[in-house]
Amino acid sequence: MNKSLFYRISQFFGFLLGAKVFVTALLAFALYVSAFFLFNRDESFRNFVFDYKVHGLIFSSLFSILAGGIINQFYDKEKDTLTKPFRSRIQNFLKQKYFLYAYLFLNLLSLGIASLLSFRIFIFLLVYQFLMWFYSHKLSKILFLNNITFVALTLYPFFGILVYYRTFSVEIVFSALFLFFTLLILDILKDTLTKNADKVFGYSTIPNIFGTKVAVTNVIFLIIVNILVSMKIIIHNGLDNIWSYYFAAGLFVFIFCIYLLLRNFKNSKFLTLNLLRLWLFVGICAMLLNGIFH
Template identity: 25%
Template sequence: MSSIDSNSIPENKQKSIFIKILAILSIARWYNIFLITISLYTIQIFIYDSPLYYLFHFQGINLHLYVLSIDLIVVGGYLINAFYDFEKDMINQPEKTYFNRLVSKRSCLNIYMICNILGVFFTFFINNNILIFSILLIIALWIYSHKLRKKVLLGEITASLLLISFFLGMAVLNQKFDFTLAVFCTYIFTIDLTRGVVKKMISLKGDLIVGEKSIPIYFGIKNCKYIIFFLMISSMLAILILLPIVFFKLFSYYFVIAFFIISYSIYLLHHAKNKSQYEKINSVYKILIGLAIISIVLY
């Protein structure tokens, strides 16, 4: 009997460690990390015209170190945000939060520190510009988490700017400004910001309970819908600017499709009255962002 018990103890520990690793991956939003990783590599290959073998060549080491650094810093950012959002997430996403709760707050902070230290360490081997960029990014994420995250609208704007900063960092890495990348980042900024505001409409109940002044609470639901509408129109304007640049490339097909998807989203917004309807718009924009990243291979 004792031998069975002694064998089951390490087995249970292994299961516990495995579950905690899954919880950390969930908190760190592994799917977003995966999309960021893919997008950075595709930008290098297709927008900066690097041949595929570049990824396996000695010259590609800087790119790999940059991607690894960004991934680690972003993981740290998600962990510190989850640390402060626990109470609200318990209301808006109770099942997911209970799972994430398997990782203690202390562990979140420790992993956050380790990720940032490693992120800076890897950029040290690239160049001083990227090193400074990574340090500034960590500081910006810290300011966002501690000061700006709960600021009405400013929090969402900052989060979207931080997202496109990962892509604009490619210009720093390559020491070359690309106008198409800049406009593409502007487009990504508008659709990510739109989704951010839509998510505030979804989390309205949780924000009311914890007393957080979110966009729909501060401006009112009607005005919040106008803000979302304005952002959707902004995305369509960004598409109209991009289309002449990429008109003769397969890349243009995505923007034509995206234009109609956003038009459909405006229709959904007009009729949206409850949480499930805003969740539908959020799902549409998730697909839009995912397709945007995949479409880079058509450039």
């Protein structure tokens, strides 16, 4: 392969990884599925397809998420050289200034779309962009706030869709709690895996301040809370749809995760982290299938 072509391809993949494009693609799928099958209770599929405001809100949110991924990797660059060496090497094919240009462009594009939709959406996304920058710059190194803020910012676009449709129900509240606790579990588990790098670069995390055992104990407690939330959803809905079966199957997944963490063998935390990530993706698919067939 031509060296110049290899360099260009490496730059392209470096940008994709730096902007967390693959994570954003998954979030786009989740936003569209939740928008139509969870929050939208009155609109037909045809009206949903031609509702330019909801598409504008989702796309402007996605551009802000991409920008947030870029600014986050900019501040975490040194730490990522230890925790994600392969990704860091690929990202090094592209100078940091180009990431910053992309960050500004994506934020301006997001705000430009939002300004065409409504002033409230513009302010909603402006606040989101500020919080993403502030999290990357300051909050990511502050104990407890780093985990809570990360989860809140992940859920922020979903909150925007919820407010847009003005749909509130017991099912949505408990589904939101389930997602909140699952994301919090994932973030704490991630901190146990990056404990040494976090310590070197001054990130105050639960594993660094209180120890890995305390962090794992907190994770197990949150898993038990999620089991209770899942049981509440099952009792409320009954076992008469795919969405309920997802939460019922999740009880076994969570119990298996507790087993992995209590055994504490090599890679148990890594396996638990990836199992729960996979289970979140299964949840998005379950929501989609539930909406299609129910």
